[in-house]
Amino acid sequence: MPTKGLKNIFYPETIAVIGASNEKDSVGYSLMANMIGHGFKGTVYPVNIKSDSVQGVHAYKTVKDIPRQVDLAVIATPAKTVPMVMGQCGEAGVKGAVIISAGFKETGDAGLKLESEVREIATKHGIRVVGPNCLGVINPRINLNASFAIDMPLEGNIAFISQSGALCSSIIDWANDVGIGFSNFVSVGSMLDVDYGDLIDFFGRDPKTKSIVVYMESVKNAGKFMSAASGFARQKPIVIVKSGRYEEGRKAVVSHTGAIAGSDDVYSAAFQRAGVVRVNEVGDLFDIAEKLAKGPLPKGPDIAVITNAGGPGVMATDKIIEANGKLAEIPEDMIGRLDKVLPASWSRNNPLDVLGDAGADRYRPAVEECIKERGVDSVMVMLTPQAGTDITETAEAVAEAWRGSGKPITACWMGGRSVERAKQVLRENDIPVYPTPEKAVMPLIASYNYVHNLELLHETPMELTDAVCRDREKLEKIIEESYRSGNHVLSERESKEFLREYGINTNHAVLAKTREEAVKAANDVGYPVVLKIDSPQITHKTDAGGVMLSIYNDAEAGKAYDRIIENATNYDAKADIRGVAVMKMVTDRGFEMLLGSKRDEVFGQVVVFGAGGTLVEVLRDKSIGLPPLNQTLARRMMEEIKGFKLLRDGSRDRSPADLTELEKAIINFSQLIIDNPDIVEVDINPLLACKDKVIALDARIVLDRERSKKGGEHLCITPYPREYIEEYELAAGERILLRPIKPEDEPRMKELFESLSEKTIHYRFFHAIREITHEMLVRYCHNDYNREIAIVAEKDGQFRGVSRLMFDPGERSAEFAVVVTDRWQNKGLGSKLVSKIVDVARSKDLEKVYATVIKENHAMKHVAEKLGFKVEATDDPQIDALTLRLR
Numbered sequence: 020m021p022t023k024g025l026k027n028i029f030y031p032e033t034i035a036v037i038g039a040s041n042e043k044d045s046v047g048y049s050l051m052a053n054m055i056g057h058g059f060k061g062t063v064y065p066v067n068i069k070s071d072s073v074q075g076v077h078a079y080k081t082v083k084d085i086p087r088q089v090d091l092a093v094i095a096t097p098a099k100t101v102p103m104v105m106g107q108c109g110e111a112g113v114k115g116a117v118i119i120s121a122g123f124k125e126t127g128d129a130g131l132k133l134e135s136e137v138r139e140i141a142t143k144h145g146i147r148v149v150g151p152n153c154l155g156v157i158n159p160r161i162n163l164n165a166s167f168a169i170d171m172p173l174e175g176n177i178a179f180i181s182q183s184g185a186l187c188s189s190i191i192d193w194a195n196d197v198g199i200g201f202s203n204f205v206s207v208g209s210m211l212d213v214d215y216g217d218l219i220d221f222f223g224r225d226p227k228t229k230s231i232v233v234y235m236e237s238v239k240n241a242g243k244f245m246s247a248a249s250g251f252a253r254q255k256p257i258v259i260v261k262s263g264r265y266e267e268g269r270k271a272v273v274s275h276t277g278a279i280a281g282s283d284d285v286y287s288a289a290f291q292r293a294g295v296v297r298v299n300e301v302g303d304l305f306d307i308a309e310k311l312a313k314g315p316l317p318k319g320p321d322i323a324v325i326t327n328a329g330g331p332g333v334m335a336t337d338k339i340i341e342a343n344g345k346l347a348e349i350p351e352d353m354i355g356r357l358d359k360v361l362p363a364s365w366s367r368n369n370p371l372d373v374l375g376d377a378g379a380d381r382y383r384p385a386v387e388e389c390i391k392e393r394g395v396d397s398v399m400v401m402l403t404p405q406a407g408t409d410i411t412e413t414a415e416a417v418a419e420a421w422r423g424s425g426k427p428i429t430a431c432w433m434g435g436r437s438v439e440r441a442k443q444v445l446r447e448n449d450i451p452v453y454p455t456p457e458k459a460v461m462p463l464i465a466s467y468n469y470v471h472n473l474e475l476l477h478e479t480p481m482e483l484t485d486a487v488c489r490d491r492e493k494l495e496k497i498i499e500e501s502y503r504s505g506n507h508v509l510s511e512r513e514s515k516e517f518l519r520e521y522g523i524n525t526n527h528a529v530l531a532k533t534r535e536e537a538v539k540a541a542n543d544v545g546y547p548v549v550l551k552i553d554s555p556q557i558t559h560k561t562d563a564g565g566v567m568l569s570i571y572n573d574a575e576a577g578k579a580y581d582r583i584i585e586n587a588t589n590y591d592a593k594a595d596i597r598g599v600a601v602m603k604m605v606t607d608r609g610f611e612m613l614l615g616s617k618r619d620e621v622f623g624q625v626v627v628f629g630a631g632g633t634l635v636e637v638l639r640d641k642s643i644g645l646p647p648l649n650q651t652l653a654r655r656m657m658e659e660i661k662g663f664k665l666l667r668d669g670s671r672d673r674s675p676a677d678l679t680e681l682e683k684a685i686i687n688f689s690q691l692i693i694d695n696p697d698i699v700e701v702d703i704n705p706l707l708a709c710k711d712k713v714i715a716l717d718a719r720i721v722l723d724r725e726r727s728k729k730g731g732e733h734l735c736i737t738p739y740p741r742e743y744i745e746e747y748e749l750a751a752g753e754r755i756l757l758r759p760i761k762p763e764d765e766p767r768m769k770e771l772f773e774s775l776s777e778k779t780i781h782y783r784f785f786h787a788i789r790e791i792t793h794e795m796l797v798r799y800c801h802n803d804y805n806r807e808i809a810i811v812a813e814k815d816g817q818f819r820g821v822s823r824l825m826f827d828p829g830e831r832s833a834e835f836a837v838v839v840t841d842r843w844q845n846k847g848l849g850s851k852l853v854s855k856i857v858d859v860a861r862s863k864d865l866e867k868v869y870a871t872v873i874k875e876n877h878a879m880k881h882v883a884e885k886l887g888f889k890v891e892a893t894d895d896p897q898i899d900a901l902t903l904r905l906r
Contacts, residue, residue: 024147024829025213025221027115029158029203031090032061034165035082035113037104038095038120039065039073046119047095048074049167050155054093057171058162062087083111091115093155093165098122101151102136109144116141117165118150123209125152138211147217153208154184159201160227166206175200176229177308178222180215182207182236186301198446199305202228216243220828223251230308233259234301238286241622241735245293245645246805247828252294253473256311258465260298261286285619288643289735292652294476296469303461310429310451310462317427317467319396321347322460323389324370326401327377327408331433332370335399335456344464346370347395353388360384375405379416386420386428397427397463401456402441404434414441418448427466431459477797480650482763484683486690489520498697498722504595506555507722512600514718518703521691523684524714526605532598537580538573540601547571547604550579551717552587556594558719561633563590569604576601605716608673609709610666613641614685616692618699618723622735624692628656628685631705646689647738649762653685654678666708676708684713696733699723737804743859750847755819757855760809764818765796767811771818776841782876783838799823810855812839812848819843822852824859824868832867833860837879850882857886861905870901 036054040047047067051074054063064085065073072078079085082092082104092108094101098120108116123134134151141148149156155166159174172191177199181187184206191204202225205218215238222228231251238244248257263283290297296311298304322344326332339346349369357365361381366372371389373381382400389398400417404410414432421428430445430452432438445452453459488494497513509517512528519525529544530553531537541548552565560566564586567579580599587596613631618624626648629641642659644652657663657678669675684706692698700721707714744758760768772780772791780788788795802809805826812820820839827833835856839849860868872879874897880890888901 024114024145025217027090028117028147028149028156028213029163029221030161031115031163033064033085033087033089033091034059034061035064035066035079035085035089035092035108036073036095037066037082037092037108039067039078041070041073046167050093050095050119050165051076053164053166053168053171057164059164060161061163064089082107082113085111089113091117091165093117093119095119095167098126098130098133098151102133102140105137105140105144105146109140109146113144114146116146116148116150117153117155118148118208118211119153119155119167120150121152123151123211125209134209134211141212148212149205150208151211152184154181154187154206156206157201157204159204166204170195172204173198173200175202176227177201177305178203178205178218178225178228178231179233180205180207180218180231181234182210183234184208186234190301194305199309210239214239214243216240216247217829219244219247219251219257223247223255228255229313230256230258230311232304232308233257234304235259235261236263238621241289242732242737242805245289245622245735246737246803248290248293248295250803250806253477256296256308256469257294258296258298258304258308258311259290260301260304261290282619282621284641284643285622285625288625289622289645291472292476292645292736294469294473296465298465302458303465306451306453306458307462307465310427310466311469313449313451315425315427316470317397317463318470320345320464320467320471321394321396322399322463323347323349323392323395323397324399324401324460325373325382325385325389326370326403327373327375327381327405328401328403329366329372331401331403331431331456332366332372335401335431335460336370338457338460339464342461342464344460344467347389347392350392350394353392357384357388375403376407377405377413378408379413382413383416383420386417390421390424390426395426396467397429399429399431399456399459399463401431401459402433402438404437410438410441411444414444418445418450421450422448427463429453429459429462431456475651475655477762477793477801478651479765479793479796479800480652480763483650483679484522484686486521486687488691488694489522491520491694494520494695498695501555501722502724506595508555508558509720509722510553510555510597510600511551511560511718512553514701514720515715517691517695517720518688518715518718521687523687523691523703524712525718526602526714526716528600528602530598531580531601534577534580537599537601538576541570541573541576544601544603547606548576549602549604550576550583551600551602552583553597553600554587554591554594555597556591557587557596560717563587565590605707605714607707607709607712607714609707610662610673610676611705612666612681612708614688614703614706614715616688616698616701618733623733624698626656626685626689626692629660630662635704644685644689645736646692646734647736648686648689650682650686651762653682653689656685657681669710674710677711677713680711680713681708684715693734693738697722697724740804740808742862743808743810743855745855747851749851753814753846755848755851756813757810757851758813759804760800760802760811760821762801764811765793765800767813767816767818768796768800768821771821771840774840774842775838779838779841779844782873782879783836785873808856808859810852810859812843812852820848820852822856824856826863826865831865832869833863833865835860835868835870844878849879850885853882853886857903857905866904866906868903868905871898872901873897874899 038047039051065078067078092113124131187206324335389395442452515525529540531540548570550567611632615627626644630638640661642656644656666676702719703715807825809823822837825834883901888903891900
């Protein structure tokens with residue numbers, strides 16, 4: 020079912036235009052004219068307190084006076100009147116509103132208060148709202164133009180969502196000129212209610228929408244956006260251009276992590292995690308969206324370029340390399356075949372330069388060979404007009420050679436009027452055509468990046484660590500003592516306690532409050548040692564002269580203690596100096612890395628990994644990930660930094676790092692961040708990556724309880740719901756572990772499916788399953804816990820059954836399904852799995868759970884009836900419906 024209430028906005032049958040006007044220069048006039056002037060087949064009611072008719076249509080004083088139920092109210096009255104108008108809409112039973120009016124939070128505190136009033140009224144009456152301060156919404160499929168845009172866009176398969184109303188008008192004008200159409204067109208304005216997450220959910224379920232294009236300035240609800248985007252990115256490409264990429268300034272931060280991880284970097288990381296394609300220019304939005312929507316998509320990065328001009332071929336090559344694409348290698352046998360049909364002076368390389376006088380007779384075999392060649396993943400065909408070349412005939416030959424091949428292709432027919440007919444031929448054959456070589460190659464590269472990114476996101480991760488805190492009570496005590504003392508920056512010693520409890524190796528620190536204690540601690544730890552100042556106020560210890568390395572005896576230890584205390588006092592006379600931390604000096608050779616975290620204002624806590632040491636802010640070689648992280652996501656963070664080759668291969672004086680231990684450290688660190696919402700910044704610098712271990716040599720944790728409370732949820736992606744883990748004893752005494760599924764479970768899930776009989780498969784899926792593919796298992800194991808939760812029954816490392824709860828977006832209901840392996844049926848396990856899923860539904864405050872079941876599946880219906888489900892027949896004589904009302 021679509022996101023609740025949005026159907027009234029995008030598919031209304033009756034519309035009230037509140038503020039409709041006869042004054043030609045007004046927004047109200049344009050709204051009414053657009054509503055009745057483009058063939059909308061529904062009923063439009065103008066509302067105007069002063070006029071009896073608007074543009075020849077009988078008008079009403081208020082929406083409450085309209086004799087029919089109104090689906091959608093389009094409001095264009097002064098901001099101060101909107102709360103009253105919305106109240107009238109609520110009383111009239113209106114469930115959808117588009118507020119065109121400006122003058123809300125963008126104007127300051129008074130406007131913000133006004134917006135809050137509108138939100139309260141909308142919530143009270145259950146009205147979904149687009150806007151305020153927006154251009155409106157357009158659905159070309161039903162000729163609905165509920166906007167004051169000058170033109171009506173063409174019908175097509177791209178849903179366009181924009182935070183800028185002014186940009187919308189320009190996009191419509193441009194898109195109409197080049198023939199790009201839309202399934203829906205939305206200006207979201209201030210997003211008082213309906214936001215990106217709602218719209219992606221709605222258009223993601225719309226069969227007429229093949230891709231979603233977004234102009235974004237900021238995200239309002241990061242969790243909802245991430246859930247919706249990741250939920251549909253695999254089925255429908257989502258392309259976003261995000262403005263405001265550069266910050267003029269940054270707030271002061273305590274950590275290196277905060278200094279090198281800007282907000283735009285976090286947006287890019289979030290888009291990548293969601294499977295979204297990011298572009299930097301508005302023009303690229305539709306080029307890439309069109310290619311992604313039309314397909315086919317590349318299976319690899321290798322591009323072949325066919326051209327009749329050397330210069331444009333070089334331009335295409337430069338763009339491919341600049342954008343991290345790859346030129347396909349042309350094998351000798353393919354060159355031999357082309358030698359027979361092309362002039363002797365053709366390039367015999369990629370780009371395939373078929374020479375300036377080339378026509379259809381050369382382009383056709385060149386395209387055919389590229390399509391046949393397995394080493395070519397996609398093709399870009401380019402032509403510059405030359406004397407004697409039949410431009411249109413060449414386009415027809417390219418289209419004919421490509422038709423039905425299933426290999427991605429783009430074209431660049433350079434020129435103006437002389438190539439227009441040829442461009443039309445290419446478009447009619449579903450070959451995207453672009454004006455420049457650079458624009459023609461970018462959709463191919465972006466398409467491959469989109470496919471490759473989704474593949475990486477859905478790789479099956481290895482289960483390396485359980486990432487569980489060993490002594491929660493100890494860490495809570497450190498946090499509370501820190502708050503009591505007014506110190507929100509934990510010392511290195513305290514910070515390392517957190518790391519140790521989450522399984523991250525450290526060189527343990529002993530606090531010494533006197534010179535004598537420092538000498539004793541050095542002897543206990545064992546020389547050589549390192550001494551460091553322990554003070555919450557001195558966060559960059561090296562800058563304060565608070566670090567002494569390579570201490571080999573008692574005399575050096577005593578002198579180092581005295582010097583550190585003196586240096587720290589001179590550096591900050593008001594600092595709370597607790598003493599000196601004494602720790603074993605690590606002499607292993609390794610790579611100094613940074614592992615840290617910061618609280619982003621939009622996306623919550625993020626994890627940062629990169630090059631560490633004293634030059635961290637100079638090198639700025641880093642990657643960003645959003646917790647929770649698993650093994651594949653941790654490895655991807657490592658691979659994204661420029662220094663990964665050194666970690667993997669080593670250098671002349673250092674062995675390769677243990678990448679598995681590094682993955683474990685990142686995963687454990689991610690869990691530390693998940694479990695501790697009071698933590699807002701963390702620096703582990705350096706994290707030494709050696710050939711056989713990973714060890715944190717320095718660490719700093721920053722706490723902020725008030726910021727944590729104000730910010731709400733500290734994560735934008737729901738972590739693994741451990742609260743649903745339960746050990747259960749069946750009637751026969753056998754103990755079963757019930758727990759939520761996770762991506763690492765893919766092999767066990769495959770074994771479960773393969774153990775099911777044909778009858779059990781038929782009862783669960785209503786059809787036969789011939790092959791269990793990775794793509795199917797991704798669907799079952801990679802759960803967004805905001806959208807679905809699967810509970811597996813595990814015994815001796817194998818799955819004996821699984822139940823699944825799939826939430827309906829925008830509703831308080833969910834569908835469930837359950838299957839139990841044949842050998843474990845009739846033991847009470849099916850009943851427990853259904854009961855467990857009902858408990859999950861109650862914990863989510865749902866009102867209803869339901870399922871469909873094959874009529875002859877009497878065992879399932881018996882279990883359902885025992886648990887209080889109502890069993891009813893459906894329109895299909897083979898199917899019954901199961902429904903349980905939870906309220």
